[in-house]
Amino acid sequence: MTLTAQLGAVRGGTARLxxxxxxxxxRRYATYRAxxxxxxxxxxxxxxxLAYTFLALWHARPGLGGYDTRQAVTYIWISQALLVxxxxxxxxxxxxxxxxxxxxxxxxxxYRPVDFQGWWLATDLGRAGFHLLARGAVPTLAGMVLFDxxxxxxxxxxxxxxxxxxxxxxxxxxxxxxxxLTGFWLHDSExxxxxxxxxxxxxxxxxxxxxxxxxxLGRIAAELPWAALISVPTDVLLERRTGTALLTGxxxxxxxxxxxxxxxxxxxxxxxxxxVVQGG
Amino acid sequence: xxxxxxxxxxxxxxVRTRAGRLRRVKREVRAVxxxxxxVDAGECVGYIGPNGAGKSTTIKMLTGILxxxxxxxxxxGVDPARERTRLAQRIGVVxxxxxxxxxxxxxxxxxxxxxxxxxxxxxxxxANLDRCVELLDLGALLDTPVRQLSLGQxxxxxxxxxxxxxxxxxxxxxxxxGLDVVSKAKxxxxxxxxxxxxxxxxxxxxxxxxxxxxxxxRVMVIxxxxxxxxxxxxxxxxxxxxxRTLVVDLAEPRPAIEVPGARVVRVEGPRQWLAFPAQxxxxxxxxxxxxxxxxVDLSVREPAIEDVIARMYAEAVIG
Numbered sequence: 001m002t003l004t005a006q007l008g009a010v011r012g013g014t015a016r017l018x019x020x021x022x023x024x025x026x027r028r029y030a031t032y033r034a035x036x037x038x039x040x041x042x043x044x045x046x047x048x049x050l051a052y053t054f055l056a057l058w059h060a061r062p063g064l065g066g067y068d069t070r071q072a073v074t075y076i077w078i079s080q081a082l083l084v085x086x087x088x089x090x091x092x093x094x095x096x097x098x099x100x101x102x103x104x105x106x107x108x109x110x111y112r113p114v115d116f117q118g119w120w121l122a123t124d125l126g127r128a129g130f131h132l133l134a135r136g137a138v139p140t141l142a143g144m145v146l147f148d149x150x151x152x153x154x155x156x157x158x159x160x161x162x163x164x165x166x167x168x169x170x171x172x173x174x175x176x177x178x179x180x181l182t183g184f185w186l187h188d189s190e191x192x193x194x195x196x197x198x199x200x201x202x203x204x205x206x207x208x209x210x211x212x213x214x215x216x217l218g219r220i221a222a223e224l225p226w227a228a229l230i231s232v233p234t235d236v237l238l239e240r241r242t243g244t245a246l247l248t249g250x251x252x253x254x255x256x257x258x259x260x261x262x263x264x265x266x267x268x269x270x271x272x273x274x275x276v277v278q279g280g
Numbered sequence: 281x282x283x284x285x286x287x288x289x290x291x292x293x294x295v296r297t298r299a300g301r302l303r304r305v306k307r308e309v310r311a312v313x314x315x316x317x318x319v320d321a322g323e324c325v326g327y328i329g330p331n332g333a334g335k336s337t338t339i340k341m342l343t344g345i346l347x348x349x350x351x352x353x354x355x356x357g358v359d360p361a362r363e364r365t366r367l368a369q370r371i372g373v374v375x376x377x378x379x380x381x382x383x384x385x386x387x388x389x390x391x392x393x394x395x396x397x398x399x400x401x402x403x404x405x406x407a408n409l410d411r412c413v414e415l416l417d418l419g420a421l422l423d424t425p426v427r428q429l430s431l432g433q434x435x436x437x438x439x440x441x442x443x444x445x446x447x448x449x450x451x452x453x454x455x456x457x458g459l460d461v462v463s464k465a466k467x468x469x470x471x472x473x474x475x476x477x478x479x480x481x482x483x484x485x486x487x488x489x490x491x492x493x494x495x496x497x498r499v500m501v502i503x504x505x506x507x508x509x510x511x512x513x514x515x516x517x518x519x520x521x522x523x524r525t526l527v528v529d530l531a532e533p534r535p536a537i538e539v540p541g542a543r544v545v546r547v548e549g550p551r552q553w554l555a556f557p558a559q560x561x562x563x564x565x566x567x568x569x570x571x572x573x574x575x576v577d578l579s580v581r582e583p584a585i586e587d588v589i590a591r592m593y594a595e596a597v598i599g
Contacts, residue, residue: 018394022394028384031425105378111343111379112399113368276361278293278349 014071017114020120025126039084040138046176047080047139051147052213067212070150071238072209077233078142079206081136083126086168086229087176088206092127092191093120094176103185110272117268120180121173128169152239160246164233169227174260175200181264184271204233205209225260228253281447281591283481284319284342289351291337293503311337312421313505315351317552320384321448324475324494326513329502330593335485337500341499343373343482356448369398372430372442372480377440381426388422388436391444398445405444415470432463443480450474452484456491461554484594489585501592508592513585523555525581526562539568551575557582 012061019223050074058069065076083089097120100106109116143149152158179196183189201207203226208219210231221227232249241249293311299305303439313336319325329335340346341353344360344367353360356370393407413419416436421429435455440449443541455471456464470494486492492499493513494582501509501516509519516522526542529551535545537552542565547551556565562580569575 013396013399017393019397020393024385024389025381027389028382031384105380106347107340108373108375108378108380110345110395111364111368111371111373159519274362276345 014118018118020238021119021122022126022129025123026130027126028270029127029130036134040135043080043083043135043139044142047077047143048146050080051076051143066208066240067211067238070148071145071240074143074149074151074238075209077140077147077149078237080139080228081132081262082165082168082230082233084135084207085131085165086172086233087124087128087202088172088200088204088229089197090176090179090200092176093124093173094189094193096112096120096123097180098183098188101187101189106183107275110275116272117177120177121170121261124173125166125169126175128165131166131168152236152237157237157239159231160250161237164236164250164253167250167257168229168233170257171253172226172258174257174264176223178260178267181267181271182263184274195205200226200229203227205245209234225256228256281321282318283323283356284317284483285352285354285525286315286317287352289315289338289341289348289353291334291341291346291349309423310505312341312348315502315507317500317507317510318482319481321481321496322479323527324471324496324521326491326496326499327483327485327502328487328489328499329485329587331502334455335502337505339373339453339485341449343367343371345474347371361588369445369499370448371381372445372447372450374435374438374442374450374455375453376452376457377388377437379426379434380441381434381437382425384425386423386425387404387429389416390426390437390441394441400445404446406445408444409440412443416440417466418425430532432459432466434452435467436460436470445476447480449481449483450481450487456486456488464488464490467559469539471495480496489589493585501589503593516588516592517558520592522558522583522588523590524558524560524562526554526565526569527555527579527581528552528554528569528573528575529577531576534573537573538570539572541565541567541568 030165054072054076055069058064058067058072062069064072083093088093097106100109109119120172140151144151175196177190179189182192186192203210203221205227206229210218210227212218213221232241232253236246236249289312290310292308295307295309297307300512314584315334315338327335336347340449341348342355342360344355344362344364355367357388358367358370360367381387382393382548391405394400395402400408413422416439418436421433421437426437431570440454454470456467459494461465471482475482475495476531482495484491484495497512498509499509499511499513499516510514511519519549526544528583530537531550534552536547539554539565541560542554544552545555554565554569556562564577
């Protein structure tokens with residue numbers, strides 16, 4: 001076998017491993033049926049409350065932030081569908097890693113011949129896949145039935161939206177992975193996580209579209225990684241980003257994903273070195 | 281062939297303790313303090329010692345998740361901390377209180393994942409899995425989510441997961457902790473099979489000395505980061521200066537009787553307990569008791585290995 005063929009085989013094996021991990025994570029979340037149902041119901045209820053709030057707001061201030069009323073209501077339902085998928089509140093693999101710190105199982109993870117970051121990214125993508133279907137579809141359908149929404153007919157827009165959601169999950173993973181790694185120093189990342197939750201809710205556009213943020217704050221918020229979580233994907237689906245704006249939006253997400261994954265890798269190296277050399 | 285080699289391995293940790301409001305005092309704790317031993321391929325070694333003796337630190341160094349402060353360490357020809365991933369292919373690890381299994385999914389899925397993680401060829405994976413399933417009686421459990429398994433079942437599941445990639449060395453940290461008698465027996469039987477039939481080298485730590493009695497030809501007692509005993513289980517008695525007990529029922533109650541080579545440790549009505557060195561024969565002692573006093577009944581009690589080891593730990597603390 002030539003070297004390239006060998007490398008190819010190794011890479012193929014790795015891809016299959018991560019695929020298996022992602023599939024396992026998908027199926028794992030699928031076993032929590034009652035939780036999924038309850039969650040989807042909650043998303044729908046909150047979606048209704050927020051949609052009425054937005055309706056009232058846009059009634060008073062039509063065209064606020066460049067959204068018409070239908071777009072504003074649709075914004076609510078897309079963000080509800082993405083809330084858990086993109087894990088704006090944190091969670092997903094974070095809960096597992098936190099548990100593993102608490103029980104000390106984290107040591108077990110280190111002697112397996114698997115990359116720590118790759119493993120958890122794979123599980124999170126599997127989880128997100130499940131949540132997009134289960135926690136995303138139900139509120140979206142409910143929103144379409146109960147309210148006057150505006151979803152695109154063009155399949156290309158939907159395809160771009162899915163790419164954007166995938167990137168959003170990776171950016172979110174990058175952020176959450178960094179939070180989880182603080183566990184190597186703090187033993188419990190709960191505090192950092194709580195701070196991140198607030199920041200993430202605010203700067204992702206989950207509470208209010210970033211386009212409504214005033215002046216300087218709005219400009220800064222649009223450049224922060226959290227904008228990649230909700231703001232960019234919703235704008236893609238609402239066709240507020242088309243053509244060049246669509247591409248720059250996806251590039252913005254991809255850039256943050258790359259930066260955060262690289263940072264996570266660096267910190268992971270420091271963390272393992274700390275454990276292996278200092279004995280945790 | 282030596283599969284595990286340690287040469288004067290030391291590991292210390294820096295512990296910071298508060299001294300006053302702001303001042304912190306750094307203190308060095310030596311968890312492992314000059315450990316040297318080798319384990320040959322195919323051995324089954326019991327690695328025992330009191331809590332905090334340095335057992336886990338040793339295991340962590342042997343798996344490569346901790347580097348020694350000094351000394352030389354080789355497992356299956358590899359420097360563990362430097363080539364952790366390569367070593368992982370050659371070792372299997374089971375911690376009694378941890379699991380590598382996928383909690384919410386059927387047992388089968390964890391084995392499928394192990395195939396991917398260790399890149400086990402399909403045919404070998406199938407053969408190994410079939411064998412483990414048969415020996416560990418896992419057939420009915422394969423489709424059960426791990427979280428629904430009992431502790432004993434989960435432990436058996438973990439054992440199988442650790443062996444699918446044919447490791448040369450298997451480390452077990454308290455593999456029978458918390459298990460009932462039947463589960464313990466099953467686990468031990470399986471480990472014996474793995475050790476003798478497959479020739480897998482086994483290093484196990486435990487607080488259950490029955491594990492050692494039934495499995496290990498060699499015992500290492502470690503305390504304060506040093507080996508205080510290394511040899512066969514039988515030799516422990518001599519090393520621990522243990523005593524056997526002759527219990528005699530006399531025809532009538534008497535004050536403590538006097539026999540050469542033994543001393544009375546307890547008297548209760550007509551029954552008396554005589555302690556004598558474990559390596560001495562009971563026959564002459566019995567003869568001399570019978571010659572002097574009318575005997576109704578008797579029994580000989582072997583020293584409990586627990587007591588021997590407890591004494592050894594205590595001595596190590598004093599020494």
